[in-house]
Each structure stands twice: as C-alpha cells, then as structure tokens.
C-alpha cells in the first residue's frame with residue numbers, strides 16, 4: 001500500500017511537471033505565433049512596397065518610351081527642316097540665278113594712310129549706302145571731297161553699281177564667310193561650286209581666300225570652308241551619310257599647270273587637261289597629286305605646303321604680287337547607307353591673278369608675257385560666262401587653261417560666285433572702275449539652274 005502511494009505521489013509529481021512544461025510550451029507557442037504574425041505583416045508590407053515599385057518602374061518605362069518617341073519625332077522634324085533648308089536655299093539661288101557677285105573693298109593700310117585725315121581706313125572716293133548692302137558708288141577722286149557734301153548727279157564723275165552683296169572695309173572675314181557658307185554647303189549636297197576672287201594686284205584676293213592662317217579672326221574663305229565641310233560631314237553621319245574627301249591644289253602660270261602639292265622637285269613634270277572619259281564632261285589633270293583628307297588640320301598642312309610652292313613674282317604694282325591663278329579643289333563623294341543616295345560635289349576656290357591692264361602694270365620682258373597671259377585668260381573667263389548666259393552653241397572653254405579646267409564647274413549645272421576685290425587707293429581709280437564694269441557684266445548673267453551630281 002505504501003509502495004502504491006509512493007508511486008501515485010511520484011506520478012502526481014510527474015503530472016505536475018508535465019503541466020508546468022505544457023504551460024511554458026503554450027506560452028512559447030503564443031510568443032512565436034505573435035512573432036509569426038508580425039513577420040507575416042512585414043512580408044505583406046514588403047510585398048505591397050514591391051508592387052508599388054513595380055508599378056513605378058512600369059510608369060518610368062512608359063515615360064522613357066514616350067520620350068524616345070518624342071526624340072525620334074523631333075529628329076525626323078529636324079531632318080525635314082534640314083531638307084527644307086536645302087530646298088529653300090536652292091530655290092533662292094535659282095531665283096537669284098546661279099551666278100552671283102559679291103564686292104569687297106579692303107581698308108587703306110600702313111603707308112596708304114599717310115595724309116589721310118584721322119587715319120580713316122575707308123577710302124574717300126568709294127561710298128557705301130547705309131541702308132543698302134548691295135550698293136556701291138565710285139566718285140572720280142578729284143571730285144570725291146565735293147561729292148561727300150553735295151549729293152546729286154555729278155555727271156561722269158559718279159558711277160553706281162549693284163551687286164548681290166557689298167562689303168565695306170570694316171567687314172571682317174567672318175562676316176564675308178557668313179554670306180558664302182550656304183554655297184559651300186551645296187558642295188556637300190552634290191553641287192559643283194566655284195568661288196573666284198577677282199581683282200587687281202594688291203586688292204585683297206589672297207587675304208580673302210586664304211587670309212592669315214595663324215590668326216583665327218583673319219583666316220580666309222578656304223580654311224573656313226574646309227572647317228565647315230568637315231563639321232557638316234560629321235553632323236550628317238547621324239543621317240547615314242559618309243563622305244570621302246580629296247584635295248588637289250594647282251596653279252596656272254603662263255598657261256602652264258603646276259602641281260602645288262607635289263613632293264617632286266622636278267618642275268618639268270607635264271600636266272595636261274584630258275576628258276575623264278569620252279562621254280564625260282569632266283576634265284582631269286594628268287600627273288596631279290590628289291590627297292585623301294580626314295581632318296581640317298591635314299588640309300591646313302597642305303595649304304602651307306602649297307603656299308611655299310606657289311610662284312610669287314615682283315611687279316611694279318605690288319612687291320609680292322602673285323602672277324598665277326591658283327585653284328584649290330575639294331572633291332566630296334558621299335554615300336548614304338540608310339537611303340542609298342549618292343552625291344559627288346566639288347568645291348573650287350580660285351585666287352585669280354591680278355587683273356590690271358598692260359599699261360597700268362608697266363610690265364616689260366618676262367612680266368609683259370605674264371600680264372598678257374593673265375589678261376587673255378581673265379578675258380576668256382568673261383567670254384565663257386557671257387556665252388553661257390547667252391546660251392551660245394559654242395562656249396570657248398578651251399581658249400584658256402583656266403576655263404578648260406573649270407568647264408565642269410562653270411556650266412549651267414553649277415553654282416558660281418565671283419568675289420570682286422577692290423583696292424581703296426585713289427590711284428587705282430581706273431582699275432577699280434574697270435573691275436566694277438567687268439563684275440557688272442558677270443552679275444547680269446544667268447547661267448541656268450544648278451543640278452546635283454550623284455556620280
């Protein structure tokens with residue numbers, strides 16, 4: 001019996017322990033389930049945060065897609081704008097005629113200013129209208145002072161001219177370039193472009209075309225055009241255009257062609273003008289150096305090389321007078337990988353030899369021969385332009401090397417600009433009048449509508 005009681009006691013103790021354990025386990029269970037609820041709530045929170053994030057990402061993705069569409073739309077509009085610019089530019093040129101004349105008068109410089117009141121670099125006998133950028137008036141020098149105070153007809157003492165644009169002595173290189181930059185652009189669009197600097201010795205032709213290379217402000221039309229062509233070609237890449245650019249530079253001296261980019265010291269290398277093929281109007285120069293160029297700096301190096309090679313002779317009118325025509329050519333071949341369009345433009349920049357007449361130049365001997373050759377090739381340039389304007393059956397391209405070489409860039413399918421340079425000195429009055437008359441004849445010509453070239 002006692003043993004039984006002892007067993008019961010022991011069991012009762014064990015039951016009481018088990019009860020206490022159960023109680024503790026229940027408490028722990030409750031605690032854990034509380035924590036589980038809390039975790040579930042956190043998970044729920046995180047889920048809803050994730051959902052919010054997902055919808056924000058979707059919103060952002062939509063916004064990005066919308067922006068991309070807007071950008072594509074804007075790019076298409078820009079391309080359309082660029083196309084319209086070309087169309088408008090070409091229409092304006094068609095209306096104005098594809099031959100245009102700009103006139104630039106250089107300032108009086110250095111010793112030329114001696115005795116000029118107030119060192120005024122503007123000539124007294126040339127008058128520019130304040131309200132008309134295309135008008136220039138020349139006064140017979142003896143009457144020029146009078147004409148400044150008494151306005152009105154002075155009979156034969158006053159000569160008025162209109163051109164597409166007139167630049168007074170204060171016009172900078174960048175102002176002049178602004179007016180020709182669209183024309184330069186046309187070469188990238190596949191046009192044949194010819195820009196001539198015409199004028200008597202010392203009138204500023206070389207300054208206008210080449211300028212001072214080391215001085216950014218004074219750089220001329222050639223370096224500025226080269227920079228613009230490279231910048232535009234780079235810009236057009238995004239539309240699928242890729243350009244191959246090639247430079248040649250030659251001079252025509254005494255009706256002989258000389259390569260200005262040659263490394264050869266052999267002056268006897270002969271250069272002849274030949275048709276590219278029997279059916280092509282294009283003329284090529286035999287044995288001429290063509291350099292493939294990839295940067296403006298590379299072209300500037302070639303310009304330096306050419307200027308050291310260029311023949312410079314002395315005349316009585318200008319100590320360092322250039323007695324040759326120089327022809328800088330940039331050939332631009334374009335291909336568009338998106339539209340498969342092709343273009344083949346050419347930019348010719350020509351610094352003509354001084355246009356003074358024989359008796360003014362006081363030339364003798366070898367200089368006399370040079371002057372005669374220069375005069376006859378310039379006169380022939382005028383004849384070619386007149387023949388084109390008159391739609392003559394025969395255009396005398398072959399009468400001089402210059403017009404023969406440029407025949408492809410002078411016809412009705414090209415764009416021509418004559419930059420008439422004038423010397424501001426009163427002593428140059430009769431040459432100035434002569435130049436203005438020649439340029440007026442050119443200005444009155446309309447050589448037809450330019451055509452793009454695709455091959």
Ligand SMILES: Nc1ncnc2c1ncn2[C@@H]1O[C@H](COP(=O)(O)OP(=O)(O)OP(=O)(O)O)[C@@H](O)[C@H]1O
Pocket residue numbers: 105106107109169199200201202203204205206207208318320321322353354421
């Ligand atoms: N717009 C200008 N501003 C400042 N200087 C100029 C300007 N135009 C010309 N000159 C200066 O006038 C001088 C004669 O100019 P330039 O040599 O260009 O004449 P040119 O017509 O090319 O003569 P040439 O027929 O002998 O080649 C140069 O010293 C040149 O630097």
